[in-house]
Amino acid sequence: MTQHLHQPARATQQIAASVLEARTAKFRRDTRLNWLPPLIGLLVLALWYLLTRDQATAFGIASPIGVAQQFITTLMNGTLLRHIGVTLLEICIGLLAGVSSAFILGYGIARNRFLEQAIGPYAVGFQAVPIIAVAPVLIRIFGPGIVSNGIVCALIVFFPMLINTMVGIRNVSPDLRDLMRSLSATRWQIFTRLEVPAALPVLLGGLKISATLAVIGAVVGEAVSAQAGLGYLIYSARYVYDTSLVLVGVFTLTALALTLYELVSRLESRLLRWQRAGH
């Protein structure tokens, strides 16, 4: 009897042990190559230093030390933070406007055949319009500055989000929809309890792409008209051949894009925790 009672406990222990073992193996796998990115970074840095050690090449390419010094200077005197602030604001406007409008339109196209026929081709065709040609029109309408650049940003993030919304919503199983309807679920309940959760992995994939593209959007907007922002910083630094400041701007933009990507990734792992638990 006692033996019988102990059997489930032993089985549970065995399962727990195998799960632990699997997780440990995964952790080892994950951490085994963690040293690789920093090593590649160091190698690139060393190569860059060697190539720019000679002052004669300093005009064309800044040295890593020059870039580091410029970074510290612009950070300490507040210049860099001011430009980051402007670009971030443009990105926020762009992401908010672009992602929300793409989601609404993408959902409409995915769920409504009439909208798909009527707007679908235009929405896709619009992606081919060069933003640099549209930007002057936006400046005419909204005036030069942050709003125009935010809208340029929105236009760039719009398409990937639109496509991912359409794909995500279309992939929701019709059987599940029927099941929800048979349970007298309202449209809103189907939307919030079924469609959005089911499409979430694809939607967040779109958001990841949009977040990084938003950075490019802000820079494109600032190329046309701006008085501040990281794109403006790069263009004005290029004008005075300050290559170290150009690279400070480029690296800051890269860091900004990586940060945004990481934020969305964290949001993704939080929102999709239920999915992993299900597995």
Place this chain on the structure above:
Amino acid sequence: MNRLLKVIFVVALLAGVIINAAQGNAIVAANGAQASTPESTAPATPSGPAIPITLFVGYIHNIQFAPLYVAIERGYFKDAGIDATIETSFDETDGLTRIAADQLQFGLISGDQVLLARSKGAPVVYVFRWYQQFPVGVVVPADSSIVKPEDLAGKVVGVPGKFGASYVGLQALLNSAKLKESDLKDVKAIGFDTAPIMCGKQVDAAVIYVANEPAQIESKCFKVRVIKIADYANLMSNGLVTNEKTLKDKPDLVRKMNAALAHGLTDTIADPKAAYDLSRKYVETLAADDPVQMAVLTASIDLWKTDKYGYSDPAAWKLTQDTLVAMGLITDPVDLTKVFSNDYLPEP
């Protein structure tokens, strides 16, 4: 089968379009070589192969480059043993960087860019002044109360961006009127499409290129008045730039380039209509008889005229450097004798 035919048709169509475009590009790329066609009026090439030279210009093919087209088409480069090809680009800083690195030997670059690059150690030298007058001005509606630089105080002024020759020109103009940027109500970066912004009266005045933009604004909305910056501060503008290596190793080549350019300029000034017609081969959008573009050429000629082609005025260089120093764009003034040279100019 039907489907296969459709696919073949689409692929063939695309291939045709691509081949056609490639041929078009080849024609543009071979512009320099076209001067040697039988129809060309080029004199015989000197003995030995022509030296291939890519001449960088910081804009698309445009009527404002008419002297270059004339020099190529009439064989002035070929005559000097130079096989000149024009490279157009929107990125002047890239062009000058490549000249500094000797990846290119010649380019038409603005004076402020040469000073800025030189201040960062670039071995570039300005050897032929093309624009005798700084081609930037401030445009206002004809009925505006702004008639002189002092009147800009308290006004909103549009500039393409808060950098570049236009912004430097505005600063020089303000300096000449003892004004500071803070005396203006605002300086707005409005991009390069000035006409709609001016027509929409989003700014009180805008900094423009005097040769073409006033005509464009007038054709779209209202009459305008132009305050030429050159009348108050004649900064250095576009000219032929090379690098120290080319000057040292091939001084004759620099002299020949200057001579060909001077020849193209004098021909264009003497017969603008012929220059216009020759330019049509290069500027795809140039109609046979476009009065606006002809007006642009005429206005440009006013900026080129001089009795000493290519001559750089040291005072203009000093003024340009002083403006850049006052703007904080140059911290340590550079030795101007190394920035430009009048030693390679053709005999008058």
